[in-house]
Amino acid sequence: MVLNGVITERVTQPSPGEVRAAREAAGLTADAAGALVSSAKQPRRTWEKWEKPVGTDNHREIPLAAWELFLLVTDQHPALRLKKR
Template sequence: MPHSLNRRDNVSDSTTATSPEPDDIRAARMAAGLTQTEAGDVVHASLRTWQQWEAGDRKMHPGLFELFKLKTGQKRRKQATSDRKNQD
């Protein structure tokens, strides 16, 4: 039998990320101090797509949300805060 090309077959459910909630998307954009147009530009998405994500009309891929947070410095700040707490 040929090897499966579908990688999801090899991923357990416990490691599958879920799409962010619209409020989380909006909060991340606001924390970055960006307009919806600017936020979309960060991840190469249109204004309309970003609006749909924030309205809950369309799901944002979890990897894209993580990319947005990394590119806007939000992922590093959270990690740095966690690292400081572990040093105390």
């Protein structure tokens, strides 16, 4: 399957609350969720920044590619599903 279009046609930028809700729905800690999509040395801290409220010092938006990957690997993507080969 070839995916046409840009990533913003498949997913939108989530709010920090949506990031937290998706992690909790997957039953994951911030450490485990961060490890799924981040190559940072401290994936928990990276994930926590994505859950911080907008306007706080350490808030960062989750990159859309990381968000889409998280949704795919946790089976929460709104339109796509991973298939095992």
